Amino acid sequence: MNDILPRLSLCVESGKVNQAAAYPPKMKGQPGADELCREAIAAGVPPAQILEEGLVSGMARIGERFSQGKAFVPEMLLAARAMTAAMAHLRPFFTSGEVKRRGVFVVGTVAGDLHDIGKNIVAMMVEGAGWEVVDLGVDVKAERFLAEIEKHPGCVVGLSALLTTTMVNMEKIVADIRARHPALNVFVGGAPVNQEFCKRIGASFYSPDPQGVVERLKTLAA
Amino acid sequence: MITSRERLERVLLRKTADRIPVDMGATSVTGVHVRVVEQLRRATGLPYQPVKVIEPYQMLGEVDEQLCDALGIDVVGLWARKTMFGFENQSWREFRTFWGQVVLVPDGFQTTLDQNGDLLIYPEGDRNAAPSGRMPKASFFFDTIVRQEPLDEAHLDPQDNLEEFAPYSQEDLAHWSRAVARYRQTSSRGLIGSIGGTALGDIAMVPGPWMKRPRGVRDIAEWYMTLVARPDYVHAIFEKQTEMALANLEAAHRVIGDALQAVFLCGTDFGTQDSQFCSVDTFQELFLPYYRRMNDWIHRHTSWKVFKHSCGAVEPLIESFIEAGFDILNPVQVNAAGMDPRHLKERFGSRLVFWGGGVDTQKVLPFGTPEEVEAHVVRQCEVLGRDGGFVFNTVHNIQANVPVENVMAMVRGIRRANGS
Numbered sequence: 001m002n003d004i005l006p007r008l009s010l011c012v013e014s015g016k017v018n019q020a021a022a023y024p025p026k027m028k029g030q031p032g033a034d035e036l037c038r039e040a041i042a043a044g045v046p047p048a049q050i051l052e053e054g055l056v057s058g059m060a061r062i063g064e065r066f067s068q069g070k071a072f073v074p075e076m077l078l079a080a081r082a083m084t085a086a087m088a089h090l091r092p093f094f095t096s097g098e099v100k101r102r103g104v105f106v107v108g109t110v111a112g113d114l115h116d117i118g119k120n121i122v123a124m125m126v127e128g129a130g131w132e133v134v135d136l137g138v139d140v141k142a143e144r145f146l147a148e149i150e151k152h153p154g155c156v157v158g159l160s161a162l163l164t165t166t167m168v169n170m171e172k173i174v175a176d177i178r179a180r181h182p183a184l185n186v187f188v189g190g191a192p193v194n195q196e197f198c199k200r201i202g203a204s205f206y207s208p209d210p211q212g213v214v215e216r217l218k219t220l221a222a
Numbered sequence: 223m224i225t226s227r228e229r230l231e232r233v234l235l236r237k238t239a240d241r242i243p244v245d246m247g248a249t250s251v252t253g254v255h256v257r258v259v260e261q262l263r264r265a266t267g268l269p270y271q272p273v274k275v276i277e278p279y280q281m282l283g284e285v286d287e288q289l290c291d292a293l294g295i296d297v298v299g300l301w302a303r304k305t306m307f308g309f310e311n312q313s314w315r316e317f318r319t320f321w322g323q324v325v326l327v328p329d330g331f332q333t334t335l336d337q338n339g340d341l342l343i344y345p346e347g348d349r350n351a352a353p354s355g356r357m358p359k360a361s362f363f364f365d366t367i368v369r370q371e372p373l374d375e376a377h378l379d380p381q382d383n384l385e386e387f388a389p390y391s392q393e394d395l396a397h398w399s400r401a402v403a404r405y406r407q408t409s410s411r412g413l414i415g416s417i418g419g420t421a422l423g424d425i426a427m428v429p430g431p432w433m434k435r436p437r438g439v440r441d442i443a444e445w446y447m448t449l450v451a452r453p454d455y456v457h458a459i460f461e462k463q464t465e466m467a468l469a470n471l472e473a474a475h476r477v478i479g480d481a482l483q484a485v486f487l488c489g490t491d492f493g494t495q496d497s498q499f500c501s502v503d504t505f506q507e508l509f510l511p512y513y514r515r516m517n518d519w520i521h522r523h524t525s526w527k528v529f530k531h532s533c534g535a536v537e538p539l540i541e542s543f544i545e546a547g548f549d550i551l552n553p554v555q556v557n558a559a560g561m562d563p564r565h566l567k568e569r570f571g572s573r574l575v576f577w578g579g580g581v582d583t584q585k586v587l588p589f590g591t592p593e594e595v596e597a598h599v600v601r602q603c604e605v606l607g608r609d610g611g612f613v614f615n616t617v618h619n620i621q622a623n624v625p626v627e628n629v630m631a632m633v634r635g636i637r638r639a640n641g642s
Binding site for chain 1: 340356358359360361362365375442443446447449450451452494495496497498499500501504583584585588589621622623
């Protein structure tokens with residue numbers, strides 16, 4: 001039983017969702033993130049410890065491998081799926097307040113843009129790092145972001161754009177947020193976005209990869 | 223003076239020509255947004271006419287003979303009979319876009335507005351089917367609406383993902399036959415063909431936007447995970463698809479013949495901005511054998527050169543693209559990680575033709591000054607055009623927000639690089 005959290009962590013990192021899942025082949029027939037998380041709760045392991053040593057650590061390792069070019073989008077998606085399966089068992093403890101999240105991350109792809117793979121990976125990584133994620137989806141207008149910011153004072157906002165044609169909408173949304181919340185942390189990302197653009201439009205932070213977002217959030221929550 | 227076709231021919235053999243040949247509009251990945259096409263017509267003094275949307279998914283405009291002449295374009299395209307939304311490009315009528323432009327669309331371009339005011343488009347132009355594309359009000363083109371039916375892991379059948387890979391119809395073959403006859407009579411430009419059905423797991427095609435009820439794995443994230451988690455399923459699809467593609471290539475070659483100089487075989491993107499969608503090992507194991515069979519057939523039986531499109535940072539995969547038998551790389555995303563054109567030219571230039579990379583389209587073309595664009599284009603042409611083997615094209619399509627002054631500066635840059 002002592003090794004349950006390292007095993008859970010390995011399942012998350014490897015994308016082993018549950019016992020029935022055939023992937024990865026080398027873990028076939030073994031319990032997955034779903035079963036191990038349930039087992040850990042039943043064994044009385046504190047949920048905060050499960051989150052930290054089972055989920056967060058697994059997502060951090062896959063995130064690092066992704067940043068190093070040793071894991072790719074499919075492996076990230078599979079890890080996130082395993083993480084989500086485990087997270088489902090922890091939700092009641094978030095609701096009851098027994099486990100505290102590190103903060104709220106409001107994320108969305110900007111107006112006019114329907115691309116969401118990158119945004120989803122960031123959302124999953126941030127959730128896997130212990131934050132509550134409010135995912136507003138794609139084609140999100142400034143009003144929608146502003147409404148969520150009102151609901152979650154002190155949240156961090158993440159904007160994604162994949163197109164040069166929608167970067168202009170990102171700029172407008174940042175300006176609208178800044179007009180009401182000059183000090184709010186607004187992160188930007190997406191293929192055509194870079195540090196220079198981030199600075200020019202008055203956003204707080206740019207990262208070319210999801211792990212960079214997680215690292216930055218750690219400094220804010222610390 | 224040599225013709226545009228001869229110019230392309232030389233460059234495809236990685237020889238130098240009198241000047242760098244130019245493509246702007248010959249394929250769905252080397253095209254121009256309809257808004258910019260209209261502006262280019264005005265900028266070059268051509269008479270006003272509503273521009274035809276020849277590729278509705280990305281709203282690409284027709285670059286016709288007049289505009290080809292005005293801009294010095296050397297390559298034209300042979301297109302498939304049906305568009306990404308499954309209707310034919312015929313029976314044109316006027317349509318007003320969100321950005322206020324009157325364009326021409328085919329009759330099959332059937333749309334409605336949803337409650338948000340977004341434009342929905344329907345497969346095969348059938349408004350009784352579920353819509354398969356959405357253009358948000360703030361956007362300039364469509365994206366696919368994913369219509370993923372619930373997946374039953376125990377009963378996954380590769381056949382469901384194979385529905386779209388059927389033998390070319392008599393109508394398809396007659397379409398190409400007519401198009402080639404017209405080309406032979408009227409054009410001295412180079413010719414690249416997009417004949418369809420040969421792309422392995424192209425993520426733009428996976429959701430099947432032309433199909434009324436796509437089955438199998440159709441969700442984008444699910445498909446990416448399938449590549450890793452269900453390799454047997456993917457092999458089964460690629461195996462059958464390749465068999466069909468080989469039969470179709472033979473049928474197409476019978477009617478198209480050597481009029482075609484290059485064939486756009488596959489547009490599957492393997493690169494992201496900084497990395498790849500899969501490892502080199504996965505590419506070698508899952509994709510390469512099937513590409514190899516198609517490319518070997520083409521090289522044995524035709525004079526066609528094979529064009530591979532992949533966005534992003536694909537430098538680690540280029541060696542495998544060459545091993546798979548591809549002759550041409552597009553769009554050469556020069557601002558992605560590891561894609562420095564000098565390095566690419568040095569390492570792969572003796573074995574690969576670069577069709578693209580002529581101007582960075584994430585920063586310079588949309589946001590630079592005309593002077594910056596022109597100087598950048600001259601530099602790119604010097605690097606990529608050295609010793610031949612370079613067809614000028616932007617990195618992917620010219621988008622709706624690109625100032626026409628910058629496109630004209632790009633054309634000036636090409637002319638300067640060509641010494642004219």
